[in-house]
Amino acid sequence: MRSDRLRIATYNIHKGVRGTGPAKRLEIHALQRGVHELGADLVCLQEVRAHHQGDARRFHRHWPQQQQADFLAPDGYQVAYRSNAYTRGGEHGNALLSRLPLVDIAHHDVSDHRLEQRGLLHVTLQWLDAPLHVLVMHLGLFHGSRLRQVQALGRYLGARVPAHERLLVAGDFNDWREQLDPSMGLLGLQRAVVARTFPARAPLFALDRVYLRGLEALHAEVPRGAPWVRMSDHLPLLVEVRAL
Template structure:
């Protein structure tokens, strides 16, 4: 697939921090004999976003079965982990595992064109059937330390509320209250019920463009998006604009679309 198929997002100024969050569905789509490898197209798409910071969920470090299956395809399964593979030239990457399965594992990742600080990870699993975690990485953006937390919450609302509480405890212990913070990821909040606990427990406001249309936050399912599962929550930062890239190329790569936000310090 050509890079031009993804289009190009609008440019942003030097005083603007562009953040993207994207659930990449482990780099594959489809079931059975129709299962296809999308990790190479995802690399082109992520580069086209031109984001300073890219927060990724459902990222693999390895998966033995899929590696064997796609080893003989034209481009093949990447030799390195997906976070490192997807990082555009000049970007740093960080990855931590959330879930371990029989053939491999997956977790959260962060890609950044700015220097990274110490990488932290915090388990917020609510029960043994869903392994969930937080990836925490400070990013040094234009001499300002911005804390970035990549999250992937559970499928049950009560679990998500408890995960907000654990997130609040982690932030209180690990993030200085006077430093900018963003928490981005797939929150699985189908009923739009997490904004209040995220504000009351964590002091975080959801990133919304001042005059943004609703279709600029809907990300799931990717072919006909009707839910805003992918979000960015902020403290010490202001949202200037949000955008959700659309089109056939984006719809085929993952069941989610990426969400972008242009931010500036308050």
């Protein structure tokens, strides 16, 4: 890795399980191997669990003792995790696995209505002798909600992230109709790449994204193949970036 470049991954891991009812299966161990194979310096994860009583009972022989973010982190990586949604028997949220040291961790609620609990994870890193801000998000299922969540992101950035500092925003944007780029552009954020990641078996939609400020995208890829289509309903997105 060159010192002025970073390899970024964003991945919705679907809480480490797939399927429903009797066909439900645990995928967190395969996901651990997959995250290691990505070889990313920063791994932005969505739908990550700290705990879930039902799944822990069902898969008690193989359910990790650690929280999922800690379990997935490669050796030597630091972990930031914050819950977004609290559900019956458990919760889930966003995480960042970082090869770079963490300077600060913050969480901000961007829920738009009572039926969906959403939040952003803000991690400040030190890179190239300057702050690098990484925000991990998982936006809502309705277009109006997503627009308001982007507006909430803008207010948060205005209050918490200096305009001259490098910034990347990554996650599952649920933007089926490709309507959010202009709103993100008004915040000074440019989309790194358009790459289809959902559904994993036959991707048609570019829901998983990385937006950049003060950084340039050099290369992007979407890992495919048998292991990846089983592990989650999304495929991971990998982007190599360079500092401007």
